[in-house]
Amino acid sequence: MEPKVIFNQHLKNVKPSVVGKFLEIANEYKEIISLSVGEPDFQTPWHIRQAGIEALEQGKTFYSPVRGLLALRQEISDYMFQRFETQYQPKTEILVTVGSSEAIEMAYRTLLNPGDEVLIVQPSYLVYEPMVYMAGAVPIIIETFEKDGFRLKPEQLKEKITSKSRLLILPYPCNPTGAIMEKVDLEAIAEVIRETDMLILSDEIYAELNYSEISHVSIASIEGMRERTIVTSGFSKAFAMTGWRIGYACAPEEIISAMTKYHQYAIMCAPTVSQFAGIEALKNGAGDIVAMRSEYNMRRRYIVDRLLKMGLSCYEPKGAFYVFPNISSTGLNSEEFCEKLLKQKQVAVIPGNAFGDSGEGFVRISYSFSLKHIIEAMNRMEEFIQELSQR
Amino acid sequence: MEDVLKLLTQNARLTNSEMAVLLGKEESEVARIVEKLQEDGVIKGYQAIINYEKLPHIPVFALIECKVMPKAEYGFQEIADRVMALEEVDSVYLMAGNYDLAVYVKGATMQEVANFVAKRLSTLESILSTSTRFVLQRYKQNGVILDDKDIRDPRNMVL
Numbered sequence: 001m002e003p004k005v006i007f008n009q010h011l012k013n014v015k016p017s018v019v020g021k022f023l024e025i026a027n028e029y030k031e032i033i034s035l036s037v038g039e040p041d042f043q044t045p046w047h048i049r050q051a052g053i054e055a056l057e058q059g060k061t062f063y064s065p066v067r068g069l070l071a072l073r074q075e076i077s078d079y080m081f082q083r084f085e086t087q088y089q090p091k092t093e094i095l096v097t098v099g100s101s102e103a104i105e106m107a108y109r110t111l112l113n114p115g116d117e118v119l120i121v122q123p124s125y126l127v128y129e130p131m132v133y134m135a136g137a138v139p140i141i142i143e144t145f146e147k148d149g150f151r152l153k154p155e156q157l158k159e160k161i162t163s164k165s166r167l168l169i170l171p172y173p174c175n176p177t178g179a180i181m182e183k184v185d186l187e188a189i190a191e192v193i194r195e196t197d198m199l200i201l202s203d204e205i206y207a208e209l210n211y212s213e214i215s216h217v218s219i220a221s222i223e224g225m226r227e228r229t230i231v232t233s234g235f236s237k238a239f240a241m242t243g244w245r246i247g248y249a250c251a252p253e254e255i256i257s258a259m260t261k262y263h264q265y266a267i268m269c270a271p272t273v274s275q276f277a278g279i280e281a282l283k284n285g286a287g288d289i290v291a292m293r294s295e296y297n298m299r300r301r302y303i304v305d306r307l308l309k310m311g312l313s314c315y316e317p318k319g320a321f322y323v324f325p326n327i328s329s330t331g332l333n334s335e336e337f338c339e340k341l342l343k344q345k346q347v348a349v350i351p352g353n354a355f356g357d358s359g360e361g362f363v364r365i366s367y368s369f370s371l372k373h374i375i376e377a378m379n380r381m382e383e384f385i386q387e388l389s390q391r
Numbered sequence: 392m393e394d395v396l397k398l399l400t401q402n403a404r405l406t407n408s409e410m411a412v413l414l415g416k417e418e419s420e421v422a423r424i425v426e427k428l429q430e431d432g433v434i435k436g437y438q439a440i441i442n443y444e445k446l447p448h449i450p451v452f453a454l455i456e457c458k459v460m461p462k463a464e465y466g467f468q469e470i471a472d473r474v475m476a477l478e479e480v481d482s483v484y485l486m487a488g489n490y491d492l493a494v495y496v497k498g499a500t501m502q503e504v505a506n507f508v509a510k511r512l513s514t515l516e517s518i519l520s521t522s523t524r525f526v527l528q529r530y531k532q533n534g535v536i537l538d539d540k541d542i543r544d545p546r547n548m549v550l
Contacts (some may be wrong), residue, residue, distance in 0.1 A: 298413040305412040
């Protein structure tokens with residue numbers, strides 16, 4: 001008998017990413033200037049790499065405990081308390097994962113049942129929605145708007161809550177919009193959530209990349225929220241450690257226990273060498289974050305200034321490393337804009353609709369590139385916009 | 392002030408208005424800082440970083456290590472003054488270690504540099520000996536990698 005391949009029903013329902021299609025076109029060009037990737041252009045700071053090398057030299061290459069090295073969980077616990085005033089017990093309330101992506105996936109897998117509704121703020125990271133389908137649950141999209149600084153408004157949230165709502169995904173600082181939620185914004189959300197039995201997944205991977213006067217506030221630090229929030233984060237963005245694949249989840253014991261159960265069978269443990277590097281990052285990496293943030297901040301100001309001078313409407317991003325200008329005044333939609341910009345000027349940016357339908361009319365520009373690179377890309381984009389308006 | 396200097400070190404052609412945007416300062420404030428840095432002599436000039444290999448005639452660069460007899464009252468200053476006055480000399484440093492003055496020169500040919508060393512430099516009375524080292528290849532200059540082969544981004548777009 002011939003083998004028959006039957007794919008998972010949920011996977012079949014997941015649409016291919018707009019980005020994939022776009023990248024195929026982008027790959028055809030050689031002289032391309034790409035402002036598309038979503039990872040730091042900095043190398044992992046040397047002292048952190050050295051800690052990884054030392055772990056290798058000393059042969060610390062065995063499995064770690066399932067939840068991660070206790071020393072690392074202790075560092076994470078201290079860090080969370082010092083930076084965000086949230087307290088988590090290293091032994092029971094922290095799980096070290098393979099990037100924060102795994103933390104998000106484990107949360108979905110352990111907290112969602114078929115038919116559950118997951119409220120997703122969009123435009124946002126394009127992983128949240130498809131993975132909800134994979135868990136057999138139902139994504140409910142809450143659109144955010146440029147006029148609100150892409151913040152989630154309590155009345156918008158209230159409107160979407162039903163008896164099936166289980167989880168709210170809070171993606172701030174936000175990829176791709178660069179929006180942040182300040183304490184007062186979070187308090188308003190907390191007030192709505194308190195009236196429900198919902199949980200919150202707060203993806204705080206960009207927490208350290210906040211350019212406003214006041215640093216990042218975690219919703220878990222708002223009264224009554226800690227017991228219903230899973231905070232996911234990691235080392236990729238803050239310490240430029242994407243390839244190390246190391247992240248973590250912090251949540252109440254009951255939730256972390258369930259996630260650990262899943263993690264144990266699916267993953268076993270996060271890479272041990274990376275965990276040793278992670279300890280060094282948290283112990284001695286605060287200065288690296290400051291230096292990288294100041295560099296990103298310069299680029300952020302530069303791009304926003306150039307885009308405004310080009311006549312585009314552009315929300316001034318307060319976090320992450322993306323600018324999300326409104327290109328609807330050009331008369332093109334997001335994909336047309338990106339494709340034309342690529343073909344005519346060999347500059348790659350990502351169409352906003354890749355991050356949800358509400359991203360239509362916008363494009364995402366990453367500034368995790370050298371200033372030299374950014375200046376050249378902005379010059380080309382300016383020419384492109386001028387030529388468009390002359391037609 | 393340090394942030395302005397850092398930017399100018401990376402790219403001296405940035406305008407005051409560009410630096411103002413980058414640093415989140417007023418243009419007038421940046422202008423004031425730059426002016427003060429120039430007045431105080433912190434900024435001594437602005438130069439292009441040149442990859443001479445791209446030019447039709449590639450000049451010759453040499454480092455000449457000089458041992459010097461310092462003068463009783465002047466120390467090394469007097470000889471340094473005389474060496475730096477020579478127009479072939481690009482840079483002069485006083486060094487710790489096996490020799491005293493490091494003299495960087497640029498000439499059209501090796502012969503020209505050799506003549507300079509033999510006739511002008513080594514004849515100065517305080518110079519005890521010289522040792523000339525010709526540069527074979529310049530890879531990086533003032534923090535800039537000169538070779539412009541593959542500068543493509545090594546990062547993969549995963550999402």
